[in-house]
Amino acid sequence: MDLDTVLHRAPDTRYRRVRDEGVVIRQSTAEALVLNDLGARLFELIDGRTSVTGLLDRLEAEYEVERPVLQADVMEYIAELDALGLVTAGNG
Amino acid sequence: MSFAARFLTLPDLFPARPAGSPCGEHSLDVALAGGPYRIQGLSARQHAELAERYGELCRPSVARVEIDVFAAGESDFVDIDTRGWRYELDLDQAPDRIRIAGLRFMAWIGLEPRLRGALWTCVEGGARWTELFENYFRILVSYRLLAAGGVLLHSAGVADADGAWVFFGHSGAGKTTISRLSRERGRDVLSDDINAVHRDGDRILVSKMPFAGDLGRVPGGFEPRPLRGIYRLEKGEGNRVAPLPTGRAVAALLSCAPFVNQDPHRVEELTGRLEGLVSELPVGTLAFDLTGDFWTALGGTC
Numbered sequence: 001m002d003l004d005t006v007l008h009r010a011p012d013t014r015y016r017r018v019r020d021e022g023v024v025i026r027q028s029t030a031e032a033l034v035l036n037d038l039g040a041r042l043f044e045l046i047d048g049r050t051s052v053t054g055l056l057d058r059l060e061a062e063y064e065v066e067r068p069v070l071q072a073d074v075m076e077y078i079a080e081l082d083a084l085g086l087v088t089a090g091n092g
Numbered sequence: 093m094s095f096a097a098r099f100l101t102l103p104d105l106f107p108a109r110p111a112g113s114p115c116g117e118h119s120l121d122v123a124l125a126g127g128p129y130r131i132q133g134l135s136a137r138q139h140a141e142l143a144e145r146y147g148e149l150c151r152p153s154v155a156r157v158e159i160d161v162f163a164a165g166e167s168d169f170v171d172i173d174t175r176g177w178r179y180e181l182d183l184d185q186a187p188d189r190i191r192i193a194g195l196r197f198m199a200w201i202g203l204e205p206r207l208r209g210a211l212w213t214c215v216e217g218g219a220r221w222t223e224l225f226e227n228y229f230r231i232l233v234s235y236r237l238l239a240a241g242g243v244l245l246h247s248a249g250v251a252d253a254d255g256a257w258v259f260f261g262h263s264g265a266g267k268t269t270i271s272r273l274s275r276e277r278g279r280d281v282l283s284d285d286i287n288a289v290h291r292d293g294d295r296i297l298v299s300k301m302p303f304a305g306d307l308g309r310v311p312g313g314f315e316p317r318p319l320r321g322i323y324r325l326e327k328g329e330g331n332r333v334a335p336l337p338t339g340r341a342v343a344a345l346l347s348c349a350p351f352v353n354q355d356p357h358r359v360e361e362l363t364g365r366l367e368g369l370v371s372e373l374p375v376g377t378l379a380f381d382l383t384g385d386f387w388t389a390l391g392g393t394c
Contacts, residue, residue, distance in 0.1 A: 012356075018338050020339075021338065023343045025353070034337075
């Protein structure tokens, strides 16, 4: 995963915003993952078309956080989502 | 492997609608949360065995949900050597129906215009019959409860004169232990495995289900109780309650809501139901030890 990667949500996931958190449900295992506000917003923005750079641009506009800090947090989130099989990398 | 191929010799011939030859002319009304349920088309033996299985829940009612039982031939089913075999049903979910295949049965749950069920089997009676029926019945009840605004939860339900608490968690979380401790303190244990949370107007109720856990079947106690709180069980020292944020509570409950939580067409509805429950009830985590003093932490009377 790098800044040019385009992310897709895994087909067996469902997502719902619950107040200031996000709940991602992995259908095949009936597991649910809770995301904080930033993680939830990141997941909401993953659309199979936008690169990681594009996601960072959107988040930077919405959150008052320095770009290097944001990028580190987002890359960590993406690695976690990838490890859990909730996102896949594609070509857009 | 395609749907039902493990269980049916001709899976492509799975019945497209609830039709066939009934096993017999008997019917049984079961007054269970989300119901009453009318099971019809039973043979005399099937009827007698279900009547014994569901005991006091069997009484003539105006049924809300009908389940038709049809006869199938033994040759319709794959002969499976079950030694050392892990049994999992095959489910096929669609927006308007669910198909189920298992050992010596196939079944259907129609959701529109109203929920109804159908089951085809070659089993005429005995433990195999009650077991396969209950395997199907649990799934149907989970869908019916969801449609009626409730949810079936893997949980321990414990009640006193004022109401009931639901303690949830996966196997090994302590549901049976907390049930046993509660019983020793004079509380009523609903089920230590699976309970129904459902609504009656503005009230949120919990009802014991006749699907026994490790504590086994105890007669009675099926009347709905007002639900006073929902707590996720956690291992720990001492007895303490901690808050559980809404998102985490919904996520934790989702994983304990069997069958419907694996249906892609129903998970949005289920999440919404759970969010509603969490917003209306005290919800938290409960760590408990073997002293049984967790009731104090819950704010109850000892």
